Amino acid sequence: MANPTAVENGRSVHAAPLRRRPVFPFTAIVGQEEMKLALLLNIIDPKIGGVMIMGDRGTGKSTTIRALADLLPEIAVVADDPFNSHPSDPELMGDAVRQQVEQGLDVPVAKQKVTMVDLPLGATEDRVCGTIDIEKALSEGVKAFEPGLLAKANRGILYVDEVNLLDDHLVDVLLDSAASGWNTVEREGISVRHPARFVLVGSGNPEEGELRPQLLDRFGMHAEIRTVKEPALRVQIVEQRTEFDQDPQSFLDTYQSQQTELQQRLVNAQESLKQVTLDYDLRVKISQVCSELDVDGLRGDIVTNRAAKALTAFEGRAEVTVQDIRRVVTLCLRHRLRKDPLESIDSGYKVDKVFNQVFGLQEDGQG
Structure with a gap:
């Protein structure tokens, strides 16, 4: 959207751009x-x-x-493109931009x-x-x-x-x-x-x-x-929200260094993801968990593999461990289980139990 214009001494001038609304x-x-x-x-x-x-x-x-x-972080896009096309990756370009690039034409790039x-x-x-x-x-x-x-x-x-x-x-x-x-x-x-x-x-x-x-x-x-049950934690959440609403900029400044650090961790993880390895034996055990849980199709296996690698990259390591898989397996599989109307076991608990059996771990996660 163009900046609003104002009239000053008979000529129109651009007003200052509107500031973005602060986000928690x-x-x-x-x-x-x-x-x-x-x-x-x-x-x-x-x-x-x-x-x-x-x-x-x-x-x-x-x-x-x-x-x-x-x-x-901000991403590079082709300026004024309705699809937020990537300036150099053909898989993320609209047809019009791809044709321009293939013809060797320069495309205007903006950050957003x-x-x-x-x-x-x-x-x-x-x-x-x-x-x-x-x-x-x-x-x-x-x-x-x-x-x-x-x-x-x-x-x-x-x-x-x-x-x-x-x-x-x-x-x-x-x-x-x-x-x-x-x-x-x-x-x-x-x-x-x-x-x-x-x-x-x-x-x-x-x-x-x-x-x-x-x-x-x-x-x-x-x-x-779930709704937080612990009273002290509830009070902390309410106070934080009140503090943010009263003075958003000051609250944002307090967390700026943590925000920057997390942003950098995400960028590093995206860049190092391709280098992360997942041992063959661990892949077999992931598939064994899916099989014993009677998960239909192979989507559960694929997602668990991907999520474990993403977590490893986020932690700044190059090799997936059993604990990495443990942290993501319930998130990846709990919704893929067949619902038994006579069974009252929570799906998360069931995934955890089978995971421990397959990987030879105790209930507390110690092997």
Whole structure:
């Protein structure tokens, strides 16, 4: 959006740009370690496949996701491009930009914050995927495409609150785009495709109904969050929020060094991820856990491997350990288990129990 203009001595001048609204810092968020870890690992490796966050109302889901988007470093994009195209990676470019690059033309580059797109609950498929103006296409012979939210979310975060209340067809569209990295819109024989690489974050309240198992399985990770019970911790959270609301800038300054340090850790992890190794024996044991839990398909195996590597990179190491796998395995598998109506065991406990058996660990995690 252009800067607002003001009139001074009969001539128009640009007013100062509007300051961005302060966002609660990620490093100041107390508790909810499971949710925070799942989000960070998806930022390091978006191919993990997103996070489904289920939990009580008022537990800071939206606050945490906005804080994460704000924490991330600025990215290089092609200026004024509706898809936030990458200036040099063809997989993250729209068709028009790719053609320019292939022809050897210079593309204008700008820096911008990672986009976080909030999907409204009543959104239509056209609003999400974009639309093709058939009249213009037929009369002028051009693909007149009006980009949707998936275009805006490319190379960013797409957040869907109360995803369990969203139409199943729309959830399918989102998951397809998140998995393939592309969005295709077809109408009357005209087809338009654009990159849609984003971290999909869904949240919901179990009281309002569960997501269908076949849709739930396609989320890479599943984090469960609960309202903090400890009175002292609750007081700390309330005081922090009050302090932030009263003087946001001062509060942000207090956490600036921690924010910078975490941002750098994420950048380093993204760069070193390809060098991380996962021993063959450990991979076999991960698959054995999935097999003994009767997990359908191989998505559980793949996601657990990816998440363990991302955690290792985040910790600044090059080789995955048993403890790395232990920290991510429940997040990756708990939502893939078949529900037995006669069984009251919590899915997290069940995953943990089988993991300990396969890896030969005691219940406290000591081998």
